[in-house]
Amino acid sequence: MVRSPVTSFWRLRVPLIKNRYGKGRVRIMRVHRDGDKQEVSQLSLKVMLEGDFGRAFTDGDNATSTSTDTMKNIVNVVARENTGLQTEPFCEVLARRFLDLYPQVVSVSITAHETKWARLSIDGVPHPHSFIRDDNGKPFVELVATRSGVTMRSGLDTFTFMKSTQSGWEGYYTDQYSTIQPTNDRICATSMVASWAWSGKPIDYAATNAKILDVLLREFATTYSPSVQNSLYRMGEKALAAVPEISEISMACPNLHFIPLNLSAFGLDNNNDVFLPTEEPHGQIECTVGRG
Incomplete structure (x- = not known):
């Protein structure tokens, strides 16, 4: 005492x-x-x-x-x-x-x-x-x-990117509270926080970090996305295949939503041409992909 x-x-x-x-x-x-x-x-x-x-x-x-x-x-x-x-x-x-x-x-x-x-x-x-x-x-x-040693991760905070098509959300579980409609053509945008764990030292950290980002964006941009979840998994998969010096990659991606505007009151349709940008509330998709 x-x-x-x-x-x-x-x-x-x-x-x-x-x-x-x-x-x-x-x-x-x-x-x-x-x-x-x-x-x-x-x-x-x-x-x-x-x-x-x-x-x-x-x-x-x-x-x-x-x-x-x-x-x-x-x-x-x-x-x-x-x-x-x-x-x-x-x-x-x-x-x-x-x-x-x-x-x-x-x-x-x-x-x-x-x-x-x-x-x-x-x-x-x-x-x-x-x-x-x-x-x-x-x-x-x-x-x-x-x-006795060093552990280190590199990454990017709030890196923002989007594609205006080749993204969808269909076949999902619904109940009495579900109101969102399925689509196979929507804007997909996010402000990503990603990090990767180093298991070996690359020859050039800056060049290797740039390569990881390039691989992630290439997979995102050039493939159809049935969900952000699936895109993130495939992006991580490609990064691990391209860079042997990393053991895992984690990505956290809040949706940047673009909501189609209802222009029917003005006698106009909206064929995915005009949207309301909004960031709140947003979906939050996160995953970590590793070598097992």
Whole structure:
């Protein structure tokens, strides 16, 4: 039993079941110079540490806890030392720095979201140091490093795509609450969150991530979709076949609905020509496809 410093009552000490702490939204822009050509990488990182920090929570003893401001400084220094690393190996180097610095740390979790900048072309020629912001989808990396190994996922957040036909929804279970009508011709659109687990290191992370996205979009665009569920499964299947370095891929796809407008009051039909865009409420389709 511990005497409360605030009151004269005795209280039982409750267990600290789990704890971690760190620094969030550490924003950095790295510029890597290779002669006249430059590359840019803008990241927002969250770094979380687990280890021997319990006494800071239970006893106000900060002896083993480094400042979160120090953690931010470490991110900045490692960024300066590694301007040319792609996001995945940069996160690995950053995690290793924390493990090497602090013996009281047992694991480092890093989440890095990237702001995409695409190289600007002038008269069809890529410019060496000018870029335009690409807001479709935000690449991210999730890494957990311990002293015995590293697990890492890469992915895309809110990557939006659609097709205006070659999608349907028929033969589904119905009951007294069902009102939606079957169709074999509808708009299919989503704002996808997808991630894939690395089981091996590719030669080039950026090129391999781009290949995964290309495979997913190619399967979506070039095949009929009897349901979003079936499309996601086939997209994951093709990604696994194309990229042996990943062990599984997860996709979460909220529907972006386009509802056909009723124009009969104006003496007009609507042959899937005019729609009301809406995002709420939306269907939420999720799946993970792995190698078994």
